[in-house]
Amino acid sequence: MLTLGTASAPPGRMDTGRLEVGEARDGSPVRLPVAVINGAADGKTLYVQAVSDGDELNGLGVVNRVVPRIDPSELSGAVLVVGIVNHYAFQIAEHRNPIDDTKMNRAYPGDAEGTATERIAHATYEAATRADLILDLHQGSTSRMIDEVRVRCGPRHRIHGDCLRLAKVFGCGYVLDQKGPDGQLARVAPNDGIPTIDPELGGCIGWDEESIRKGVEGVFNVLGHYGFLDREPEINEQTRARGFEQYGSPAGGLVRFKQELGGRVDAGDPLFEVTDVFGKRKARVTADSDGIFWRSRRLPQVAAGEYVCSIGTNVDQY
CATH class of the missing domain: 2.40.50.100 (RNA polymerase II/Efflux pump adaptor protein, barrel-sandwich hybrid domain)
Structure with missing residues (x-):
């Protein structure tokens, strides 16, 4: 049985549920939407999260389209998904968590007894570090931006090559290969030996269908290349900026x-x-x-x- 929050699935099944990450100002529990897809065969685990920033919705569009398309009976390994990370910011369509005026993707690995943002970061980091690969889906906020993937561990990191390979497999066409700020998931998780990338799926207000399409294709590229599904994607040359x-x-x-x-x-x-x-x-x-x-x-x-x-x-x- 594979469990994340209240979602629990035996091999060959999937389930959705909620992951509790704290309490709101009225004392009600704050629970993030999660999904568990447990493959019929053994294999690696992929962790996917979206909406670390509350106004970056293209990643949620990817999750919305990817999860129904993964057949657990054809999957080797497992996929863990947190559909909306920054609960508070998402509710009011703002970038930062309004409770503590903090950017979520500067708070990893988090703190179980810290601020509202640190508690969410801690809970999602615990879920993420159960995986062999991590996709942290973002976009260029509401700016205009090309579709790209960010490798944030830095070129001297011991698993930089693995992260760069994951970015190439995802395949947006452009890669920013530059060490990121402290507290970014894609910078912190490689320290635990987990290849992690930060796909930045365009930039828009609301959803951009073309960027979402590229994100969906990227997730399935990863699922195919790393043996989750019986398909081998075409891996193309990428344009990298350092x-x-x-x-x-x-x-x-x-x-x-x-x-x-x-x-x-x-x-x-x-x-x-x-x-x-x-x-x-x-x-x-x-x-x-x-x-x-x-x-x-x-x-x-x-x-x-x-x-x-x-x-x-x-x-x-x-």
């Missing part, structure tokens, strides 16, 4: 982008202009390095110093 440059606005006004997402950029190429309300140019920003136009803000209005766009740099193919 640096990431962010650009802010030198002036307040309205942004006009000069590049398209995913486009190649040379040092000195214009990235964006800022105009006043009546179209008069106030500033022009160019690229400091060669790279790929990776991410940009969605709204045109910008204050002086506010984030505008990012370039993936130090690019190669692998």
